[in-house]
Amino acid sequence: MSITYLEAIREAQARALADDPRVFIYGQDVGDFGGAFKATKNLAQGFPGRVLDAPISEDAIIGAAVGAAIEGMRPIIEMQFADFSTVGFNQIVNQAATLFWRTRVPCPITIRLPSGGTTGGGPFHSQCLEAIYAHYPGLVVMTPATVEDAYSMLLEAVAIDDPVIFCEHKYLYYHLKAEKLPTEALPTGKARIARHGRDMTIVAYSAMVHEALAVAEELATEAIEVEVVDLRTIKPLDTDTVMASVARTGRLLCVGESWPWGGVTSEVIARVATEGFGLLDAPPQRLNAKDTPVPYHPSLWAAHRPTARSIAAAARNLIRL
Amino acid sequence: MLLARILDEKFATLYRGGKIFGGVFLGRGQEALSASVGVSLRQGDIFAPLIRDAAGRLAFGETVLDAVRTYLGSPLGPMRARDGNVHRGKPKEGLLAMISHLGAMISVVNGMLMARRFNGVVDTVGAACIGEGATSTGAVHEALNQASVERLPLVLVVANNQYAYSTSTDRQFACESLVERAVGYGVEGRSVDGTDLEACLAVLGEATQRARDGYGPQLVVADLLRLCGHGEHDDASYIDPRLRQSAMGRDCLDVAREQLLDRRWADEKDFESWRSEAVAKVEEAVSKVQREGGPDPYKEDWNALSSKHLNDGHNAL
Numbered sequence: 050m051s052i053t054y055l056e057a058i059r060e061a062q063a064r065a066l067a068d069d070p071r072v073f074i075y076g077q078d079v080g081d082f083g084g085a086f087k088a089t090k091n092l093a094q095g096f097p098g099r100v101l102d103a104p105i106s107e108d109a110i111i112g113a114a115v116g117a118a119i120e121g122m123r124p125i126i127e128m129q130f131a132d133f134s135t136v137g138f139n140q141i142v143n144q145a146a147t148l149f150w151r152t153r154v155p156c157p158i159t160i161r162l163p164s165g166g167t168t169g170g171g172p173f174h175s176q177c178l179e180a181i182y183a184h185y186p187g188l189v190v191m192t193p194a195t196v197e198d199a200y201s202m203l204l205e206a207v208a209i210d211d212p213v214i215f216c217e218h219k220y221l222y223y224h225l226k227a228e229k230l231p232t233e234a235l236p237t238g239k240a241r242i243a244r245h246g247r248d249m250t251i252v253a254y255s256a257m258v259h260e261a262l263a264v265a266e267e268l269a270t271e272a273i274e275v276e277v278v279d280l281r282t283i284k285p286l287d288t289d290t291v292m293a294s295v296a297r298t299g300r301l302l303c304v305g306e307s308w309p310w311g312g313v314t315s316e317v318i319a320r321v322a323t324e325g326f327g328l329l330d331a332p333p334q335r336l337n338a339k340d341t342p343v344p345y346h347p348s349l350w351a352a353h354r355p356t357a358r359s360i361a362a363a364a365r366n367l368i369r370l
Numbered sequence: 371m372l373l374a375r376i377l378d379e380k381f382a383t384l385y386r387g388g389k390i391f392g393g394v395f396l397g398r399g400q401e402a403l404s405a406s407v408g409v410s411l412r413q414g415d416i417f418a419p420l421i422r423d424a425a426g427r428l429a430f431g432e433t434v435l436d437a438v439r440t441y442l443g444s445p446l447g448p449m450r451a452r453d454g455n456v457h458r459g460k461p462k463e464g465l466l467a468m469i470s471h472l473g474a475m476i477s478v479v480n481g482m483l484m485a486r487r488f489n490g491v492v493d494t495v496g497a498a499c500i501g502e503g504a505t506s507t508g509a510v511h512e513a514l515n516q517a518s519v520e521r522l523p524l525v526l527v528v529a530n531n532q533y534a535y536s537t538s539t540d541r542q543f544a545c546e547s548l549v550e551r552a553v554g555y556g557v558e559g560r561s562v563d564g565t566d567l568e569a570c571l572a573v574l575g576e577a578t579q580r581a582r583d584g585y586g587p588q589l590v591v592a593d594l595l596r597l598c599g600h601g602e603h604d605d606a607s608y609i610d611p612r613l614r615q616s617a618m619g620r621d622c623l624d625v626a627r628e629q630l631l632d633r634r635w636a637d638e639k640d641f642e643s644w645r646s647e648a649v650a651k652v653e654e655a656v657s658k659v660q661r662e663g664g665p666d667p668y669k670e671d672w673n674a675l676s677s678k679h680l681n682d683g684h685n686a687l
Contacts, residue, residue, distance in 0.1 A: 106512035116481020
């Protein structure tokens with residue numbers, strides 16, 4: 050038996066619904082249709098009345114989730130594409146993220162953002178918005194890179210008493226498979242060493258972890274041993290694990306699929322440079338998507354975001370510095 | 371109504387004396403409508419007020435002390451000095467603490483009502499109040515449509531006080547009356563003279579009952595005039611003097627007083643004693659809160675998450 054990243058997300062939601070009567074799912078096309086990506090396939094049938102189609106109203110969808118959370122429910126919200134969450138942005142960052150701090154009433158909502166590029170997605174179906182949500186206080190931002198994490202972190206997201214932005218990567222939906230669902234997981238907020246190496250650290254998250262692992266494989270044939278850190282959650286950011294890795298390797302390359310200005314890669318580098326400057330044998334490097342909207346054509350798209358090829362080039366450059 | 375007016379006047383005085391951080395927003399001229407919303411709700415209902423709803427809040431059960439503590443920034447208030455003035459509430463008691471993007475509160479009420487339906491609670495209603503300005507926002511459209519699709523017991527009250535800050539209604543919407551929109555959303559709509567307490571009580575009572583009885587969302591549009599600035603920093607010089615002199619410009623408190631006298635439900639002595647009772651209550655609360663002092667930044671935990679172990683807090687001072 051094998052299970053895909055997408056199936057893991059569906060299974061996690063099925064288990065959350067089965068285990069906790071406070072859980073319900075609300076979003077566009079999530080009901081009988083089973084979701085645009087089939088992440089809620091058969092859930093409406095399996096859990097009658099608890100998987101609800103919403104009108105195309107991202108603002109009202111998130112607002113209603115906050116209201117339900119105030120009443121003690123644990124809604125899971127599917128934004129059909131991460132790109133569309135900007136229509137509900139105000140409710141996420143001003144309503145959900147401020148509720149606990151202002152009123153002491155926790156806001157346990159999970160907002161699933163199908164993120165990242167797929168071939169032909171174009172400017173409005175390909176965005177990675179984790180950085181903009183991480184910027185706001187009051188949100189937890191998860192970016193699972195593996196089937197196991199997609200499953201266990203989504204369950205954890207539902208269990209957490211705070212709003213969680215769950216950035217699931219669409220490119221991994223069908224590409225990534227595991228033998229079985231996990232029975233245990235690292236705690237939320239802990240990064241994972243995805244591969245050990247002594248020559249440099251590549252910090253990545255979400256789909257970029259797999260590009261980084263491919264690079265590590267390739268550079269190993271050139272006698273360069275790359276350590277890959279999978280951040281898992283970008284907020285909170287596990288600075289300790291990153292710092293410990295840099296202490297071992299002395300070199301740091303951060304890779305993110307989102308845009309370069311601000312964001313996860315700059316945050317990681319800022320933390321390492323300010324607190325671990327003495328650990329570095331070379332200037333820390335980073336690689337992001339280009340500072341344009343995400344292009345439609347596959348050949349433009351492949352050049353827009355970091356790939357194993359561009360990451361390998363950056364890594365070879367870093368080893369010479 | 372009277373207590374709200376006196377409380378508001380005290381806040382205005384404190385503002386002029388430099389005793390309040392930030393703005394002060396009064397309900398002058400809107401108390402009849404506001405109080406009618408508050409008294410139409412029962413314990414267990416939900417209330418998302420607008421910024422001029424001191425009367426409705428008091429009728430719903432908010433204490434004068436909570437209002438004063440929030441305006442004066444007492445750490446003992448419901449917002450613990452983290453938020454101020456009209457941004458106060460106790461969500462677990464059904465009183466929502468508004469964010470500034472007021473239209474965004476309606477869908478929160480919807481979600482609370484949806485949760486109650488999940489849990490088999492069907493006899494409570496939720497009221498959300500907005501001004502005519504908020505009706506131009508997408509959030510209001512989304513939320514009213516959502517409430518209608520879900521057939522929720524929502525009462526949406528629009529206080530059309532003719533000006534959204536300085537913008538008059540002819541620059542805000544182009545339909546004859548906002549109540550016309552009810553049919554487009556598939557909800558019941560009612561208009562009311564917002565200066566007339568008896569009329570407001572009747573219309574809000576009816577709308578709230580209809581919602582409670584399962585007839586879906588109710589839209590109530592009240593016409594009235596704001597008899598003050600947007601906030602106390604604003605002299606409202608833009609308000610058309612003809613509106614002030616029209617029936618819409620009459621003070622709802624005077625109208626209510628006449629109604630009570632006409633029906634002989636109260637006499638001048640009653641008004642006098644109500645007034646002195648209200649003044650004493652407000653003064654007592656203010657002097658108590660003024661002795662409480664402000665928040666201590668060193669005792670603040672600076673954690674935005676309830677899950678303390680998940681706070682990032684890196685580089686925070």
